[in-house]
Amino acid sequence: MREKKRLEAWIDGAALTGVDGRILLRQIEDEAPQIETTYGDIPGGGRMLLNQRRVGRRLSIVFALRELYDLPARARIIDAVNAWAQGEWLEVSYRPDQRMRVRCVGVTAMGSARDVHAEYRLNFDDLAAPYWEDKHTQILQLGGTYNQGSIYVPGTADAIAEAQIVPTAALNAVTLNVGNSSITLNGLNVQAGSALTIDHDDRGLIRIAANGTGKISCRTPASDDDLIAHPGQMTIGFSADAYCAVTVRIRGRWL
Secondary structure (H helix, E strand, O other), rough: OOOOOOOOEEEEOOOOOOOOOOEEEEEEEOOOOOOEEEEOOOOOOOOEEEEEEEEEEEEEEEOOOOOOOHHHHHHHHHHHHHHHOOOOEEEEEEOOEEEEEEEEEEEEOOOOOOOOOOOOOEEEOOOOOOOEOOOOOOOEEEEEEEEEEEEEEEEEEEEEEEEEEEEEOOEEEEEEEEEEEEEEEEEEEOOOOOEEEEEOOOOOOOEEOOOOEEHHHHEEOOOOOOOEEOOEEEEEEEEEEEEEEEEEEEEEEEO
16 A cells, blocks of 8 residues: 655745644645736727736645644644744645745634634745746856757746856857847956856846846847746857856746
8 A cells, every 4th residue: 555645835945744743734725826817999899808917826725733622832833833934935745846936925813722623724925926936947058159058948837047157258248049039238348257147136027237237238129038948948059259158047937
């Protein structure tokens, strides 16, 4: 007879059932992302679909307590669970090697302290996007003034590439291609040994900088807004006016 795998949830690497041995995790409810739909009027009557956007995702954890008689102990366990829920990165046992950046939006309350059969609920909303992402970063390293390589991107949704470019001589122009997306930077004035980075802030907005100085104004008008990597095998390449060591990092995402 096969051993049944135990349901578990972690926040920033700490297990819920590790908070107290009397916690019994009953259920994890992973809702489908909310969809925001925009319509436009059709002249003469009727409406047409203009856009659909994924705007949120809710995950709930339902648990009970094995402590039946000691009411102060039950209250202390609930307080400990509430503190546990304030972390940032959520993982669950049925999605190995994936994580979601969350905020706890429904801190559980004691309810009836004397109800020994009560179940408690924690609600989490995603922060960065309505996606699960890979815990592990896929990395591709390239070198030269022109080079390209291939990387496998796991997941079922488009991922965002980030890069670090370190030249061995003064760098003024570079183009980075990820699949069908491309960013070209001119007038950089990045000195040898300094790192040019393309990454994102906490709101998910692209940043381009070197030595603490923003370089996003160096992006050409024809450049894409971001470097998009589709799931599966992805070709990545670059060209530059100086020899560079290029490191590209991608985390897969799941719908």
